[in-house]
Amino acid sequence: MTIGQIGNIFTVIAFAASFMSMVAYFLADRKNDDTYLRLGRISFLAHSLAVIGMVATLFIMIFNQYFEYHYVWQHSNTDMPMKYIFSCFWEGIEGSFMIWTFWHVILGLILFKSVKGWEAPVLSVISAVQFFMLSMLLGSVIFGHKFGSNPFTMLLREHPDFSNLPIFENVNYTDAIDGRGLNPLLQNYWMVIHPPFVLFGYATAIVPFAYAIAGLLRGKYIEWVKPALSWTFFGIGVLGIGVLMGGAWAYESLSFGGFWAWDPVENASLVPWLTMVGAGHLMLIQRKKGVSVLSLFFLTTITFCLVQYASFLTKSGVLGDTSVHSFTDLGMTGQLAVSLIFFCVLSIVLIAINYKRFPTHEKEESITSREFWMFVSSLILLVAAFIISFSTSFPVINKLFGTNLATTVERIDYYNQWITPFAIITSLLLAIGQYLKYTKTDMRSFWKNISISAGLSTIIAVASAIAMEMRNPIYIALLFTSLLATTANTHYWLLFLKGKMKSASASIAHIGFGLLLLGVLISTTESEVISTNSSLYDISVLGEDFSNNENILLMQNDTLIMGDFFVSYRGKRAEDNFIHYEVEYMQPNESGELEKQFTLYPYLQLNPRMGNVAEPYTKHYLHKDIYTHISYAELEDKSEDAILEEHSVGLGDTIFTKTSFMVFDSLDRTPQKRFGGLTENDLAIGAHFTLFDVNTKAHQLEPLFVLRNREFSMTVPDSIPDLGIKISFDGIDPENESFKFRILEEAPKFNDFIVMKAIVFPGINILWLGCIVMGLGSFLSVWQRIRRK
Amino acid sequence: MKKSHIALIIVIAVLIGAMITAINDSSSYANFAEAFANPTDEFHVVGQLNREKEMIYDPLTNPDEFVFYMYDINNEEHKVVLHKSKPQDFERSEQIVLIGQAQGDAFHANEILMKCPSKYTEGEVTAKAESNS
Numbered sequence: 001m002t003i004g005q006i007g008n009i010f011t012v013i014a015f016a017a018s019f020m021s022m023v024a025y026f027l028a029d030r031k032n033d034d035t036y037l038r039l040g041r042i043s044f045l046a047h048s049l050a051v052i053g054m055v056a057t058l059f060i061m062i063f064n065q066y067f068e069y070h071y072v073w074q075h076s077n078t079d080m081p082m083k084y085i086f087s088c089f090w091e092g093i094e095g096s097f098m099i100w101t102f103w104h105v106i107l108g109l110i111l112f113k114s115v116k117g118w119e120a121p122v123l124s125v126i127s128a129v130q131f132f133m134l135s136m137l138l139g140s141v142i143f144g145h146k147f148g149s150n151p152f153t154m155l156l157r158e159h160p161d162f163s164n165l166p167i168f169e170n171v172n173y174t175d176a177i178d179g180r181g182l183n184p185l186l187q188n189y190w191m192v193i194h195p196p197f198v199l200f201g202y203a204t205a206i207v208p209f210a211y212a213i214a215g216l217l218r219g220k221y222i223e224w225v226k227p228a229l230s231w232t233f234f235g236i237g238v239l240g241i242g243v244l245m246g247g248a249w250a251y252e253s254l255s256f257g258g259f260w261a262w263d264p265v266e267n268a269s270l271v272p273w274l275t276m277v278g279a280g281h282l283m284l285i286q287r288k289k290g291v292s293v294l295s296l297f298f299l300t301t302i303t304f305c306l307v308q309y310a311s312f313l314t315k316s317g318v319l320g321d322t323s324v325h326s327f328t329d330l331g332m333t334g335q336l337a338v339s340l341i342f343f344c345v346l347s348i349v350l351i352a353i354n355y356k357r358f359p360t361h362e363k364e365e366s367i368t369s370r371e372f373w374m375f376v377s378s379l380i381l382l383v384a385a386f387i388i389s390f391s392t393s394f395p396v397i398n399k400l401f402g403t404n405l406a407t408t409v410e411r412i413d414y415y416n417q418w419i420t421p422f423a424i425i426t427s428l429l430l431a432i433g434q435y436l437k438y439t440k441t442d443m444r445s446f447w448k449n450i451s452i453s454a455g456l457s458t459i460i461a462v463a464s465a466i467a468m469e470m471r472n473p474i475y476i477a478l479l480f481t482s483l484l485a486t487t488a489n490t491h492y493w494l495l496f497l498k499g500k501m502k503s504a505s506a507s508i509a510h511i512g513f514g515l516l517l518l519g520v521l522i523s524t525t526e527s528e529v530i531s532t533n534s535s536l537y538d539i540s541v542l543g544e545d546f547s548n549n550e551n552i553l554l555m556q557n558d559t560l561i562m563g564d565f566f567v568s569y570r571g572k573r574a575e576d577n578f579i580h581y582e583v584e585y586m587q588p589n590e591s592g593e594l595e596k597q598f599t600l601y602p603y604l605q606l607n608p609r610m611g612n613v614a615e616p617y618t619k620h621y622l623h624k625d626i627y628t629h630i631s632y633a634e635l636e637d638k639s640e641d642a643i644l645e646e647h648s649v650g651l652g653d654t655i656f657t658k659t660s661f662m663v664f665d666s667l668d669r670t671p672q673k674r675f676g677g678l679t680e681n682d683l684a685i686g687a688h689f690t691l692f693d694v695n696t697k698a699h700q701l702e703p704l705f706v707l708r709n710r711e712f713s714m715t716v717p718d719s720i721p722d723l724g725i726k727i728s729f730d731g732i733d734p735e736n737e738s739f740k741f742r743i744l745e746e747a748p749k750f751n752d753f754i755v756m757k758a759i760v761f762p763g764i765n766i767l768w769l770g771c772i773v774m775g776l777g778s779f780l781s782v783w784q785r786i787r788r789k
Numbered sequence: 790m791k792k793s794h795i796a797l798i799i800v801i802a803v804l805i806g807a808m809i810t811a812i813n814d815s816s817s818y819a820n821f822a823e824a825f826a827n828p829t830d831e832f833h834v835v836g837q838l839n840r841e842k843e844m845i846y847d848p849l850t851n852p853d854e855f856v857f858y859m860y861d862i863n864n865e866e867h868k869v870v871l872h873k874s875k876p877q878d879f880e881r882s883e884q885i886v887l888i889g890q891a892q893g894d895a896f897h898a899n900e901i902l903m904k905c906p907s908k909y910t911e912g913e914v915t916a917k918a919e920s921n922s
Contacts, residue, residue, distance in 0.1 A: 292793065364791055375793060379800050387807045394815065404818040406833040406888075414814060418807065551852040551874050604877070611878040631874035632848055755852040755874050 004069055007057040007152030011137055014050035014101075017043045018130040025124035029217065037120060044112065044123055047130065048105045054137075055102050058095065058151055062088050068174040070158040071095070071151035077179035080187070087191040088182055090199075093315050093330055094137055094151035099196055100311075101133045103203035111207065118227060121214030122207075129206055132339040136332055149330045184577075184607040190249035198246060198269060201239030202307045205272060207231035208279065209304035212297055216350040221293050221358055225286045228300070230785040232280040237778030239273045244516075244771040255614045255629040257759060258527070259767070260520075262415040264319050267392040268310035274385040275303040278378035285371045288438055292375075293358040294351070299378065301347035306385070308340045318395050368443060370436040377429045384422040388415065416524065420474055427481040427517050430510045431488040434496075449496075453488035460487075468526055468762075478521050485514030505784055509777025512770045519767025530563030531628075531758040551631045554583070556752040559594070563626075566594050569754055572633075579604045581630055581754050585619070602630045602756065624762040632755035642746040646730075648738045655689075657745050660723060662691035662701065664739070671704050683707040687729050687739060691720065703729040703741070816888065820861045825891040834887045834896065836861040838879075846875040859885060859896075868895040876903060 021043035028036035058071070062085055067073045075095070076088040090096045108126045115122055139150025155177075156163055170176055208228040215224030244259075246266060251259035260266060279299035285291040313319055316333040365372040391414070394405040408414055435441075435450050461480040470476055493499060493507035531552040552562055554569035561567075570582040580601040586594040602617040616629035647655050654663050668686030689701040704716035717728035724746030731740045819832040839858040846855045855875040860866050869887060876882075882903040889898035 365793070367792060372792060376796055379796055383800050383803055383807075386804055387811070390808055391811050391815075405812065406816045406818050408814055408816045408831060418810075549853060553848050553852045611881065614877060632846070632852065632877075753848065755848045 003057060003061055003066065004152040004154060007054060007061070008150070010050045010053040010057060011134065011150065011152065014047050014054060015131070015134040015138060017047035017050060018127045018134055021047055022124050022127035022131055025120045025127060029120035029124065029214075040120065040123065040127075041112075044108065044127060047127065048109055051098075051101050051105045051130075055098055058098065059085075059089060061152075065179070066174070067177045067179045068155055069151075070153045070155045073155045073177070073179045075179070075182060077181035080182055083189070084182055084187050084192065086196075087186050087188075090195045091182060091186055091191075092151070093332070094149050096195060096199060096315075097133055097136050098151070100199045100203055101130055101137075103196075103200045104130055104133070104206055107203060107207060111210075115227070118211065118214055118224070121217050122210040125210035125213045126206055129210075129343075132342065136335060136339075146331065147335065148332060181607075184605045184611070184613045185254065187605070188249070188253050190245070190253060194242070194245050194249050197238070198242035201235065201242035201269075202272070202310070204231065204235030204238055205276060205304045205307045208235070208276075208283075208300050212300040213346070213350060216297065216354050219354065219357065221297075221354070222286065222290075225283050225296070229280070229283045229287065230782045232276060232283060232300075233778050233785075234782045236273070236276050236280055237775045237782070239269070239276060240778065241771060241775045243269045243273055244768075248768070251627070251764075252618070253615050255616055255757075257627075257629075257757065258412075258761075259523075259764070262411055264392045264395070265310075265314050267388050267415075268313045271385045271389050271392075272303050272306040272310060274381045274388075275299055275306055278381040278385075279303050281374050281378050285374050289365075289369075289371045290363075291371065294355065295375075295378070297347075297351050299382065301343075301351070302382075305340070305344045305347060306389070308343055309389075312336045312340045313392070313396070318399060366440045368436065368441040368446075370433060370438050370441070373429055373433060373436060377426060377433070380422055380425055380429075384419060384426075387418055387422075391415070420478055423517055423520075424474070424478050424481050427478070427485040427514060430513060431481065431485040433510070434489065434492045434506060450488060453484060453491045457483040457487050468522070470525065472525070475521060475525050478517065482514050482517040482521060486511050486518065489514065501780070503784065505777050505781035507777075508780060509774050512772070512774025512777050515766050515770030516774060517770070519763055519765070519770050522763030523761045523767055526762045528563070528760045529757065530565075530626075530760055531756055532562075551755045551757050554754050554756060559586070562758060563760060565597065569752075569756075570599075572752070572754075577606045579606065579633070579635075581633065581756075583628065583754075583756065585626075600626070600628050602628045604630055604633060604635075606635075620765075622765060624760055625764050626758060626760055628756055628758040630754055631757050634753070642724075642744050645743050645745070647741045647743065648733070648736075649741065650736075650738050655741070655743065657725060657743060659745070660691050660693045660725065662689040662727075664689055668702060671702070681709055685729075685732070687741070689727070691723075691725070693723055699723070701725075701727055703727045705729040705732065820863050821865045821867050821891075821896065822861075822863065824896060825867075828891045831888065831890050834859075834861055834889075836885055836887070838882055838885060839866055840880075844875075844879070848874070855879075856895075859887070869898060870895045871898045871901055873899070873901065876901060879903070 021040050024036045024043055025040035027033065028040050061069055061072050062076055065072065065076065065078060067077075071092060071094060072088075075091045076085070080088070088095075090099050104126060108123060108130075111122060111126070112119065134148075136148040137150060138148040139153055140147055156168070162168055167173055167176055208231055211224040211228035211231075215221055243266075246269065247259040250256050250261065250266075279296070282291050282296045282299055286296055315330075316336045317330075318333065365375070391407055394407060398404055431453070432446075432450060435446050457480055461476065461483050464470075465476050465479060470479065489507045489510040493504050493511070497504055497507065529550045532549050552560065552567075554560060554567065556569050556571060559566050559568045564587065566586040566588070568584045568586065570584050573580045573582065580603045582599060582601055584599050585597045587597050589595040598619055600617045600619055603615055605613045605615060607613070612635075614630045616627055618628070619626040643658065645657075649655060649664055651664055651667065654661055664687060666688045668688055671684050671686040684704055684706045686702045686704045691699045691701055693699065699720050701718045701720065703718045706714045706716060708714060713731070715728045715730060717726055719726035726744040728742045728744075729739070730742050732738075733740065816831045816833055819834060821834060821836075824830075824832045824834055836859045839860055842858040844855070844857040852874050853872055855871040855873065857869055857871070857879075858866055859869050871887075872889075884903070886902040887896060887898040888900035888902075889896060891897070
């Protein structure tokens with residue numbers, strides 16, 4: 001049996017067992033029957049083992065480079081360093097689905113042990129999701145329709161046309177062929193950790209969803225919240241870090257010029273995080289005071305549906321041209337859409353059926369209560385999620401309604417402008433949130449408590465706005481509110497919670513979010529492209545209307561001013577598939593001399609098959625980063641066609657070339673003295689020229705004409721490489737007393753140069769710090785809840 | 790009326806406002822004919838590079854200008870001025886999406902998206918290098 005067959009067997013078992021598990025668990029819950037429960041358990045365990053088996057099989061196939069399999073052939077090759085073996089695994093849709101189902105299995109197995117009383121409906125929902133996901137990995141043709149794409153398929157089965165290629169005539173072709181290799185953009189350590197992390201974040205959304213559906217199925221509209229709560233905050237932590245990890249990836253190693261480009265794929269991962277945060281906060285209100293059950297179910301189920309939607313957007317190929325990192329269409333659009341629609345409809349139908357029986361929550365919340373403003377925050381997050389989704393969905397809307405909407409070229413400004421007001425309100429609410437009390441707040445003590453933070457934030461905001469010359473009132477408002485969110489929560493934690501870790505999770509997560517917004521604001525609004533052209537070549541004459549003027553041209557060894565630095569391009573170094581460009585940064589010291597500060601090596605990755613990729617190189621300071629990447633570099637030495645001319649001249653004549661002139665001033669009858677290669681028997685004569693270049697600088701040239709052993713003639717040419725001139729002495733015409741020369745003149749080579757972009761991002765470390773603090777806060781809340789149990 | 794209802798109404802109002810603005814602010818896909826008919830509007834134009842004609846990129850004079858000729862989907866050809874540096878591997882592009890507007894006789898693009906064929910098709914099979922086989 002081949003390894004591919006083993007993989008296929010695992011796939012079929014996993015698929016069938018997920019169906020069994022779904023049905024058995026569902027019946028176990030309906031009929032309250034232990035036989036079904038046992039069947040469900042066995043099926044889910046079988047399913048889990050099969051999924052783990054699939055992952056192991058594919059991993060072994062990639063590890064051993066079985067290029068006779070399509071997936072392995074498509075995503076790896078022999079050149080690829082071992083460390084990227086994981087990247088190959090999840091470069092394709094099949095592999096990433098497989099990792100996703102793997103995480104679902106891990107979560108399912110944890111729940112299996114801990115779920116207590118909710119096992120049957122929760123695992124039934126998880127199995128249903130697995131059933132749909134595994135159908136994407138089947139690759140079987142049923143009723144003339146191909147379901148999914150199977151990573152264990154042989155290359156020749158996927159590509160019957162290849163069998164005509166000569167390489168496949170060899171019986172042992174499996175040993176001869178090489179794979180196509182990993183996209184150079186993805187040969188990067190971020191590609192090793194980011195996809196599984198984000199997929200794990202996506203996977204966590206299944207747990208609250210499964211509990212919500214279980215609650216609806218059982219008619220227990222409130223009881224499900226308690227076990228789902230910790231899972232939701234766990235998901236918030238994982239997905240939040242995962243999303244920003246994508247940002248860090250883009251920033252560190254892609255030449256997009258920033259950490260967030262509002263790319264559809266980035267948006268698709270951010271949106272479910274926003275609704276997940278909303279859902280988590282509604283659950284908190286529910287636990288304390290009770291909240292509208294409808295909103296609770298809505299936000300929990302929509303989070304899962306948005307995760308499915310994200311998967312649809314990236315994997316269906318619908319984004320096509322609009323995103324840099326979506327997958328290629330594998331013909332699964334229909335299937336992905338069915339899966340998405342199924343879970344949306346399931347949620348809507350179950351909510352609609354149960355709606356009449358939802359416990360009413362008639363009590364009017366006070367406008368000074370914490371629960372009211374938490375509810376408002378959740379709604380605001382939902383609106384923000386909707387606004388981002390709407391523009392992101394233009395390609396889908398175009399497909400559905402035949403419109404031709406496209407996001408504007410000012411996409412980043414467009415989103416920033418829309419999201420900033422939401423960021424202001426959210427950060428303001430999260431600053432005051434903890435100072436408000438459940439049910440009703442005494443406003444006098446509220447103002448008293450918050451005044452210190454408010455005063456402090458105002459002072460810092462005003463001072464830093466002046467220092468940064470920030471003029472835009474909206475940005476100043478966000479500067480103030482994000483500072484307030486940070487200081488107020490720190491204050492609350494230190495003074496009211498006495499700095500204890502117990503129940504500090506909310507404060508810490510909110511401090512993190514405040515810092516994150518602060519970092520985003522400062523690094524985005526204060527970022528500055530410093531690579532404006534300061535070379536001698538004036539580009540303004542070409543019309544300034546459109547001139548982006550964002551790139552600097554650096555000739556080798558010229559020193560130019562760029563921002564606070566003097567920069568100089570020192571040369572390049574090729575290493576494997578990379579060309580590293582050495583750019584030195586200097587600053588004048590006290591005595592006015594330029595002193596080297598640091599050197600950056602932005603580089604190009606060469607890949608003849610998939611295209612060359614420029615990757616950035618960044619100088620990190622505590623308070624700012626200098627981010628640089630190559631925009632353009634001449635890869636081949638481009639020497640223009642050389643001009644060859646023959647001249648017949650006499651002694652004392654002048655020959656003109658394109659860039660110089662040379663005077664034939666004397667004949668050297670005894671060149672033997674000067675040229676070691678000649679023997680006594682050679683009859684040699686040298687023609688001495690003085691050449692003047694464009695700067696009227698004189699150069700000496702002496703080509704030789706040699707008769708060796710009086711039999712055959714040869715020439716010893718002379719050249720001036722800097723000017724690209726080469727002259728050979730071809731013969732003597734005694735009758736006319738003229739001498740024949742051939743002059744080869746190459747266009748003078750330009751110095752090597754690069755076109756580079758450099759951006760300063762101030763305060764970007766605040767962003768990363770905020771992300772980590774927020775993640776810690778989320779995980780802390782999970783840990784505290786587990787401990788309390 | 791409950792306060793949460795008021796909040797909901799405000800939310801819906803914001804949503805409708807957002808949708809309308811989003812559509813108004815959006816650009817749209819078009820061909821050259823439409824783009825040149827509305828020189829003030831921004832368009833996305835999809836097309837293919839004309840490989841016969843010259844491509845001018847002279848970073849020594851302006852690293853942020855690249856000129857080439859492109860056919861749109863109706864096979865209409867126009868000069869394109871891209872106000873960016875020449876993209877890596879531009880010659881290999883199979884399909885180009887330009888974002889910008891028409892001005893004078895040329896389409897001025899601020900942004901470009903490219904599809905390179907090898908990323909999307911799988912035509913060839915290579916043999917392992919000698920040392921590995």
